[in-house]
Amino acid sequence: MxxxxxxxxxxxxxxxxxxPSGMLRQVASAAAQIRKGLRATEExxxxxxxxxxxxxxxxxxxxxxxxxxxxxxxxxxxxxxAVPVVALHDYQLPGWVGAADLVLAVSSSGSAEETxxxxxxxxxxxxxxxxxxxxxxxxxxxxxxxxxxxxPIDRPGMDRAGLWGLSVPLLVIAARLGLTEVTAAxxxxxxxxxxxxxxxxxxxxxxxVNPAKTLALDLAGTLPLIWGSSALAGMAALRFACQLNExxxxxxxxxxxxxxxxxxxxxxxxxxxxxxxTSHTVLADPLLAAPVLDEPELAExxxxxxxxxxxxxxxxxxxxxxxxxxxxxxxxxxxxxxxIEVSELAAEGDRPLDRLASLIQLIDYTAVYLGxxxxxxxxxxxxxxxxxxxxx
Numbered sequence: 238m239x240x241x242x243x244x245x246x247x248x249x250x251x252x253x254x255x256x257p258s259g260m261l262r263q264v265a266s267a268a269a270q271i272r273k274g275l276r277a278t279e280e281x282x283x284x285x286x287x288x289x290x291x292x293x294x295x296x297x298x299x300x301x302x303x304x305x306x307x308x309x310x311x312x313x314x315x316x317x318x319a320v321p322v323v324a325l326h327d328y329q330l331p332g333w334v335g336a337a338d339l340v341l342a343v344s345s346s347g348s349a350e351e352t353x354x355x356x357x358x359x360x361x362x363x364x365x366x367x368x369x370x371x372x373x374x375x376x377x378x379x380x381x382x383x384x385x386x387x388x389p390i391d392r393p394g395m396d397r398a399g400l401w402g403l404s405v406p407l408l409v410i411a412a413r414l415g416l417t418e419v420t421a422a423x424x425x426x427x428x429x430x431x432x433x434x435x436x437x438x439x440x441x442x443x444x445x446v447n448p449a450k451t452l453a454l455d456l457a458g459t460l461p462l463i464w465g466s467s468a469l470a471g472m473a474a475l476r477f478a479c480q481l482n483e484x485x486x487x488x489x490x491x492x493x494x495x496x497x498x499x500x501x502x503x504x505x506x507x508x509x510x511x512x513x514x515t516s517h518t519v520l521a522d523p524l525l526a527a528p529v530l531d532e533p534e535l536a537e538x539x540x541x542x543x544x545x546x547x548x549x550x551x552x553x554x555x556x557x558x559x560x561x562x563x564x565x566x567x568x569x570x571x572x573x574x575x576x577i578e579v580s581e582l583a584a585e586g587d588r589p590l591d592r593l594a595s596l597i598q599l600i601d602y603t604a605v606y607l608g609x610x611x612x613x614x615x616x617x618x619x620x621x622x623x624x625x626x627x628x629x
Contacts, residue, residue: 252609263393268432268435271431283413289365295416301397309404326351342379342380347375352376366379465494474552476601511546549568550581553565
């Protein structure tokens with residue numbers, strides 16, 4: 238008899254065999270990454286980027302999992318930050334960036350071509366520069382030649398698994414510039430939060446008590462529509478979609494409230510959602526000039542439901558605008574009325590970094606478990622390698 242997805246996730250031997258790259262162990266390394274990243278940052282002289290005082294703006298550049306470190310920095314600094322924090326994922330700096338702006342170049346491998354291009358351009362423009370990434374790498378060499386600080390961070394395995402180690406140096410720099418308040422005690426508290434959630438989501442914890450396995454099984458066979466209820470939770474929604482893409486090779490749509498209520502919510506009435514009982518939705522036949530209504534085939538499709546149904550996943554922050562909180566509640570209500578299942582994950586903690594960690598650690602585990610549940614090896618990203626080979 239073929240094992241069900243739930244049985245596969247609760248079979249520790251199967252999990253080990255289905256995860257040859259050790260993605261689950263890499264996710265579990267998050268707390269260690271924070272502690273090691275903090276030590277590496279404290280051992281690096283950051284004088285060249287902090288002695289000049291507060292910059293006009295911070296531009297954190299990086300790609301893929303490394304690029305999310307800049308998104309995390311922007312989320313933790315928040316909308317009340319005294320200077321703009323820009324997360325850049327490109328080959329070029331914006332035209333407005335100059336000597337008054339701080340550029341933070343992040344690459345787990347130290348060799349992402351886009352990040353190297355931006356770092357070199359920052360040096361040419363006379364921008365203060367700091368680098369974060371693999372030691373003895375091309376990015377480290379650029380920083381050395383520019384006499385810029387460089388924080389060496391060992392890769393945990395896959396680049397996407399190294400978010401926390403790459404993010405700590407950026408947060409320390411921002412804190413020393415007076416742009417956020419993240420202390421050593423808060424880093425340790427966040428590491429403890431990551432350890433606590435890792436214990437809940439560990440491989441030998443069965444699905445009925447393991448929140449990551451439960452969510453993975455709920456998502457299997459659906460199209461996740463992931464919304465954050467704040468800018469911080471929106472960053473977690475982006476992270477979730479990216480991890481589902483890479484670890485589970487699975488599609489996902491991400492957004493943030495209130496903006497998602499002005500566009501993505503319309504998917505509630507589209508082909509990936511069950512038709513409402515009172516719907517008068519018109520499906521246009523591309524072969525006819527006039528729309529098709531009330532055909533028997535449509536009625537059968539309505540009864541069967543969409544082949545890939547939407548599932549709304551709400552990442553709920555503890556700090557929300559009152560009207561956004563109302564929008565979140567009504568969105569879930571409207572989804573339920575249309576037969577769309579809803580999952581809600583609530584952030585925990587008082588400080589931004591801790592709240593973000595409480596969401597990200599859970600969703601990182603979920604993405605790996607979803608890949609295994611659907612028969613996908615979470616580790617390889619062959620399409621990215623093929624793409625790089627073709628454009629080299």
